Amino acid sequence: MEGARSRPWSDLQPELLGLVIKGLPSLADCVRLRAVCHPWRSNSILQPPPLPFPWITLPDGTFLSIPxxxxxxxxxxxxxxxxxxxxxWLFLVHSDGVCSLMNIFSKATLELPELAKVWKREIGRQFLNRFPEPVSYRLAVPPALDSSPNPLVVTVIIDSFNCGTLCISHPPTVTYSFRGGKESLPHLSGVAFLDGKLYTLSDCWKLLALEFCKGFVECGGKLLMVERFIDPVASRTNGREVFDERAKTVAFGVLEADLHSKPARWRVASDLGGHALFLGKHSSKSLPAQECSGSQEDCIYFMCDYPPPESSANPLRDAGIYNIRNSTITPLHPRTTVVPPCHAGQWRPTWFFPPGAV
Structure with a gap:
């Protein structure tokens, strides 16, 4: 009896190829699969892969793909x-102080030339001699920037006095701004859109809602406030908290806003509704875990982004995956524990989401 003859890999059924594509952990693996043969490339077009796992920006201006x-x-x-x-989209600050948003894949750019000027004007209303420095920028947009012909960009600029200034822009123009912590306005620490409303979070956990026509994060139609608990191996130098290399994240607390109560109340969240939450000081985003390659349901992905830029050459030093259901933490990237020193620089470590298609 003649032995069974194996069929070439190019004859792999499209349904099976689709299962393979869904299991690929990175965008690079999808590109390699499409390069195997013409049938795989043709069939893969009919089997759109899940969104690639987000990258991490490194301080020297490069990008680290996980895993x-x-x-x-x-x-x-x-x-x-x-x-x-x-x-x-990357939020860039240029050497002349001008800000912009740039999609490095499509090369599209949104100029925000007035942002720094407006922030300095708001600061000048409160401080005459001693000015704070911007520490972090937190962004929110109602629809995706790529699909909006008239985009709206909301920026909260957190300064070295731990106070936030909110700027609302229709690029290139800043149409509205105010600084938290003055008069009756609370200190601002976060911003997010949900159902056509812009919500801002104060440092006393109070929600403010602003109506629009069209770490604090939206997750599966809910507003979450996530508190990160770090083992306090830290000291203060010149009024600034300096973290020891032994500092380590030990737990997270997740609260969900009850928007039906007035005023809005916070309640403990026991899951993320099947989503994966990519949490960061400079950027946060949630996605259904089934739509993001390599991600797990009801898990928070975090990196080391709490030291100042000059000591943040390794975003993986304190990075991991927190399972909200069983309160366990596992490494974000077991095989890579140190980013080479040559990648030191002034970029802030943040999550970056490459497009799903190449």
Whole structure:
């Protein structure tokens, strides 16, 4: 009896190929699969892969892919420094102080030339001699920037006095701004859109809602406030908290806003509704875990983004996956514990979401 003859891999059924694509952990693996043969490339177009796992920006301006551990270099203006991100857009501050948003894949750019000027004007109303410095930028947009012909960008600028200034822009113009902590306005620490409303979070956990026509994060139609607990191996130098290299995240607390009560109340959340939450000081985003390659349901993904930029050369030093259901923490990237020192720089570590198609 003649032995069974094996069929070539190019004859793999599209249904099976689809299962393989769904299990691929990174965007690079999807590209390699499409390059195997023409039938695989043709059939993979009919089997759209899940969204790739987000990358992490490194301080030197490169990007680290998880879990492959590959470092990518993408074209960014030489005089620009990434301070935050939203989806696959980078929030850049240029050497002359001008801010912009840039999609490094489509090359689209939204100029925000007035942002720094407006922030300084708001600061000047309170301080005459001693000015704070911007520490972090937190962004929110109602629809995706790529699909909006007239985008709205909301920026909360947190300064070294731990106070937030909110700026609402229709690029390139800032149409509205106010600084928290003055008069009757609370200190602002976060911002998010939900159902056509812009919600801001104060440092006393109070929600303010602003109506629009069209770490604090939206997750599966809910507003969450996430508190990160770090083992306090820290000291204060010149009024600034300095973290020891032994500092380590030990737990998270997750609260959900009850928007039906007046005023809105917070209640403990026991799950994330099947979502994966990518939490960061400079950018946060949630996705259904089934739609994001390699992610797990009801888990919070975090990195080391709490030291100042000059000591944050390794975002993986205190990075992991927190399971909200059983309160366990596992490493974000077991195979890579140290980012090479050559990647030190002034970029802020943040989540970056590459597009699903190449």
């Amino acid at each position: 492959a551990g590959e470092i990518h270099c993408l074209p960014v203006p030489a005089d620009a420094c990434c301070q935050s991100s939203i989806d696959n």
